[in-house]
Amino acid sequence: xxxxxxxxxxxxxxxxxxxxxxxxxxxxxxxxxxxxxxxxxxxxxxxxxxxxxxxxxxxxxxxxxxxxxxxxxxxxxxxxxxxxxxxxxxxxxxxxxxxxxxxxxxxxxxxxxxxxxxxxxxxxxxxxxxxxxxxxxxxxxxxxxxxxxxxxxxxxxxxxxxxxxxxxxxxxxxxxxxxxxxxxxxxxxxxxxxxxxxxxxxxxxxxxxxxxxxxxxxxxxxxxxxxxxxxxxxxxxxxxxxxxxxxxxxxxxxxxxxxxxxxxxxxxxxxxxxxxxxxxxxxxxxxxxxxxxxxxxxxxxxxxxxxxxxxxxxxxxxxxxxxxxxxxxxxxxxxxxxxxxxxxxxxxxxxxxxxxxxxxxxxxxxxxxxxxxxxxxxxxxxxxxxxxxxxxxx
Amino acid sequence: xxxxxxxxxxxxxxxxxxxxxxxxxxxxxxxxxxxxxxxxxxxxxxxxxxxxxxxxxxxxxxxxxxxxxxxxxxxxxxxxxxxxxxxxxxxxxxxxxxxxxxxxxxxxxxxxxxx
Numbered sequence: 247x248x249x250x251x252x253x254x255x256x257x258x259x260x261x262x263x264x265x266x267x268x269x270x271x272x273x274x275x276x277x278x279x280x281x282x283x284x285x286x287x288x289x290x291x292x293x294x295x296x297x298x299x300x301x302x303x304x305x306x307x308x309x310x311x312x313x314x315x316x317x318x319x320x321x322x323x324x325x326x327x328x329x330x331x332x333x334x335x336x337x338x339x340x341x342x343x344x345x346x347x348x349x350x351x352x353x354x355x356x357x358x359x360x361x362x363x364x365x366x367x368x369x370x371x372x373x374x375x376x377x378x379x380x381x382x383x384x385x386x387x388x389x390x391x392x393x394x395x396x397x398x399x400x401x402x403x404x405x406x407x408x409x410x411x412x413x414x415x416x417x418x419x420x421x422x423x424x425x426x427x428x429x430x431x432x433x434x435x436x437x438x439x440x441x442x443x444x445x446x447x448x449x450x451x452x453x454x455x456x457x458x459x460x461x462x463x464x465x466x467x468x469x470x471x472x473x474x475x476x477x478x479x480x481x482x483x484x485x486x487x488x489x490x491x492x493x494x495x496x497x498x499x500x501x502x503x504x505x506x507x508x509x510x511x512x513x514x515x516x517x518x519x520x521x522x523x524x525x526x527x528x529x530x531x532x533x534x535x536x537x538x539x540x541x542x543x544x545x546x547x548x549x550x551x552x553x554x555x556x557x558x559x560x561x562x563x564x565x566x567x568x569x570x571x572x573x574x575x576x577x578x579x580x581x582x583x584x585x586x587x588x589x590x591x592x593x594x595x596x597x598x599x600x601x602x603x604x605x606x607x608x609x610x611x612x613x614x615x616x617x618x619x620x621x622x623x624x625x626x627x628x629x630x631x632x633x634x635x636x637x638x639x640x
Numbered sequence: 641x642x643x644x645x646x647x648x649x650x651x652x653x654x655x656x657x658x659x660x661x662x663x664x665x666x667x668x669x670x671x672x673x674x675x676x677x678x679x680x681x682x683x684x685x686x687x688x689x690x691x692x693x694x695x696x697x698x699x700x701x702x703x704x705x706x707x708x709x710x711x712x713x714x715x716x717x718x719x720x721x722x723x724x725x726x727x728x729x730x731x732x733x734x735x736x737x738x739x740x741x742x743x744x745x746x747x748x749x750x751x752x753x754x755x
Contacts, residue, residue, distance in 0.1 A: 365691075366693065366694045367694070369691055369692075369693060370693040370694060373693060377659060379659055380658065380659040380714070380715055381715050383736055383737050383739075383744045383746050384701070384703055384715060384716055384717050384736050384737065384746055384747075385689070385692055385693060385695070385696055385701045385703065385717070385736070385737060386703060386715060387689060387691065387692070387693065389689060389691055390687050390689040390701075390703050393687030393688075393689060394685045394686060394687045394703065394704070394705060395685070397685045397686060397687060397725070398684065398685040398725070401725055449690070450688065450690055451689070451690055451691050452687045452688070452689040452690065452691070453687050453688045453689075454687075455687075498659075499658075499659055499715065500705070500715070501684075501705040501713040501714060501715045502657075502658070502659075502713065506684065506685065506705060
């Protein structure tokens with residue numbers, strides 16, 4: 247197997263976009279290709295992560311459509327649909343293709359245009375991730391699964407609504423430093439929970455989770471360009487190595503897990519990624535975690551091995567997960583503020599790590615970042631991809 | 641409308657699973673007997689969800705996970721005003737969603753009051 251590096255990264259603005267899905271994907275891809283200065287060298291293959299183009303945008307075969315839009319013929323093209331973990335899954339497939347020697351130059355793009363449908367339809371579309379016969383028929387949505395998870399987690403580990411709000415406050419503050427973030431508004435504890443307007447501004451979505459505990463519904467795309475590490479120096483002055491990838495699955499119906507507060511797939515995927523990288527959680531300079539709901543940032547920070555189970559909210563409380571803390575989490579703003587165009591998210595997390603490890607993240611730069619970790623969480627934790635990236639040896 | 645929701649009991653090892661799987665999660669065998677999800681259990685967790693799919697006209701749905709006395713767990717709707725973790729409930733079956741003009745039957749849990 248060959249070592250694989252990222253030599254280009256790009257992202258659109260996340261939010262409500264006037265652009266079509268293909269335009270979003272093409273713009274992010276163009277940024278990644280331009281950054282890498284590949285000249286007239288052609289892309290061998292394109293992996294496109296997307297969950298809902300067939301339903302929401304009336305376009306199937308999105309990878310072939312993107313090759314056409316960008317005139318990348320005759321590149322191989324595959325669409326990866328793996329729910330909200332599609333992005334990191336597509337990167338894994340791109341990695342395997344380059345590592346195996348099958349292709350040299352691979353473009354991985356994730357994109358989603360969710361605001362083409364209304365919020366009811368978007369909620370319904372995402373709820374197709376649940377088990378059709380044991381969850382979906384009851385009106386179970388992803389926020390409902392997260393609400394049930396949060397209720398038990400809070401009761402068991404002493405996590406409070408204030409802790410959840412701290413995640414939102416931190417990630418909104420980080421989002422302010424990210425020009426591509428969907429939400430660029432600071433929020434306060436009073437505004438979210440204790441002030442006179444709090445119950446109006448921040449109503450329950452799925453108790454105990456409130457509006458500001460949930461990520462927004464976003465449009466957006468992100469892209470990275472992969473090449474064998476030994477060729478990377480020609481195209482990039484700071485290639486970023488894909489050091490480890492781990493993936494694991496868990497039961498589809500959340501209720502079937504022996505302990506519904508344990509995210510086994512996050513733990514296993516993270517262990518595999520760290521072991522492949524030959525690194526440990528303590529070696530990470532920063533982490534991008536899949537905070538589709540605030541409670542998930544806390545739970546994933548524990549399952550990935552950064553903090554003992556039940557201690558994640560205490561580290562948050564101590565400020566350890568802020569930029570400047572011992573392990574900044576979601577310096578990009580996370581899904582919470584940066585936004586969550588589902589197919590784009592896993593790629594976008596990697597784009598953030600690339601900027602951070604190149605030390606090009608601007609105001610939100612994590613000092614001396616050397617290794618970064620990402621957790622891309624599919625369904626309600628039934629398919630998780632963890633990735634470790636490293637800045638090259640200097 | 642069906643009046644029962646079924647779990648699968650492995651004919652080889654007796655393990656109950658819900659929902660059903662192709663291979664028994666315990667012993668890997670493929671032959672099962674359908675066993676209704678019924679009787680009593682206790683509430684593991686719950687939520688009151690307000691952002692509902694278009695199929696629902698009501699303002700919110702109360703959903704929960706119940707651990708049945710038989711050992712299996714199930715997700716269902718709760719017809720309980722003031723749910724609490726650990727409370728005793730019993731399973732009923734009724735319409736839980738209308739899909740393409742059809743009422744879909746599912747588990748509806750109600751509070752089991754102690755005599």
